Amino acid sequence: MEAVVLICLVIGLLFNSLGIIGILRFPDVYTRLHASTKATTFGSIFVSLSVIVYAAARFAGDGDRPMLSLALHVLVAMFVLAFTNAAGAHAIARAAHRSGTLPSPSVRDDLNEEAGS
Amino acid sequence: MKRFVSTLVPVMALYMWLTAGSGDVFGLWAASELVLGAVLSVITAWLTALHVGSAGVTLPVNPLRWILFALYLIGPFLLEMAKANLDVAYRVITGRINPGIVRVNSGMKTAGSTTALANSITLTPGTLTVGVDEETNDLFIHKINLTEEEAARSAWDSRDLFGFNLPAMIRRFSE
Amino acid sequence: MTGAWTIALVVLAVLILLALVRLLRGPSVPDRVVALDAVNTLVVASMIILAVVKKQVIFVDVAIVYALLSFVGLLFIAKYLGREM
Structure with a gap:
């Protein structure tokens, strides 16, 4: 059990770090959003999973009621995180495009042609 | 009611x-x-x-749809998401990108299913939803790596963005 | 096990500081918003770990509300940036 918790935790922290490095390294807003949305969401989901496994195992082990409650609450937090991050990224991308921050480098921009015509 | x-x-x-x-x-x-x-x-x-709800968006009542939604989340969606993250990890480390925004025909009929598809696209490999055409439900997708063939292609369908046929599954629980 | 959670918390804190570098350097406003969004996600993750360390479920409740409120705040910033209000 402890090994599963540790593996999930390490995977989570690894992807969180990759997301942050991506934010620092990528050249424009849209590519940075790719890194921050996908990697930090996935990383945080794995951190949550490690907590869920730990709490569920503690509940199964000694019938610890607060641990059951903890696992259920973290599951809700996980779904909230996944949904708000995806929708939030969409909102930022749309706002960036409307405010005139165009993707660069870019080989093609269908949305901009739309606005221009 | x-x-x-x-x-x-x-x-x-x-x-x-x-x-x-x-x-x-x-x-x-x-x-x-x-x-x-x-x-x-x-x-x-x-x-x-x-x-609330004058826009016509309601949560589904049929419990079968909720079950299909849960199965979708823990099955194909999670796999695509894992793939997406390996892809991002690869691009963060190598810095190899060739981005562009393309117009994609979503094939969705309702606002709810378009939302589900847009969120799925954002969390799956190499793609990010930037905008939506509210009349035709077409989506504008930022792809982080366009190949030469993809940069020239004019007709995009949402099916092309995934390994599995996620749009068909989304239609099943949300339309 | 407490040691592992504490190390994870320290790593998350370092990541938040790194994200703050992007927040301060910009260059454009959307860049800063992206960094802020990443910081919010990491704060939620830290709160979840803190709940295990302190054995207090209330931390997770706060994390859920924090995630939802930061999402609403983000939508307002996005509306403002897109010149829709």
Whole structure:
């Protein structure tokens, strides 16, 4: 059990770090959003999973009621995180495009042609 | 009435989910929590039915759809998401990108299913939703790596963006 | 096990500081918003771990509300940036 918790935790922290490095390294807003949305969401989901496994195992082990409650609450937090991050990224991308921050480098921009015509 | 029920049931379920382990009624709940949860759910559902939902977006009532949604999340969606993250990891480390925005025909009919598809696209490999054409439900997708053939292609369908046929599955639980 | 959680918390704190570098350097406003969004996600993750360390479920409740409120705040910033209000 402890090994599963540790593996999930390490995977989570690894992807969180990759997301942050991506934010620092990528050249424009849209590519940075790719890194921050996908990697930090996935990383945080794995951190949550490690907590869920730990709490569920503690509940199964000694019938610890607060641990059951903890696992259920973290599951809700996980779904909230996944949904708000995806929708939030969409909102930022749309706002960036409307405010005139165009993707660069870019080989093609269908949305901009739309606005221009 | 449909709007009332489609809010009442999920809200009550969420309340019971969050208070599980508080007492001994049905094994897990305190009686006071159940009563309070029922009262709050009715108030919430009533206010929601009165003021929200004029855009025609309601949560599905049919429990089969919720089950399909859960299966979709833990099955194909999670796999695509894992793939997406390996892809991002590869691009963060090598810095090899060739981005561009393309117009994609989503094939969705309702606002709810377009939302589900847009969120799925954002969390799956190499793609990010930037905008939506509200009349045709077409999506504008930022792809992090366009190959030469992809940069020239004019007709995009949402099926092309995934390894699995996610749009068909989304249609099954949300339309 | 407490040691592992504590190390994870320290790593998350370092990541938040790194994200703050992007927040301060910009260059454009959307860049800063992206960094802020990442910081919010990491704060939620830290709160979840803190709940295990302190054995207090209330931390997770706060994390859920924090995630939802930061989402609403983000939508307002996005509306403002897109010149829709």
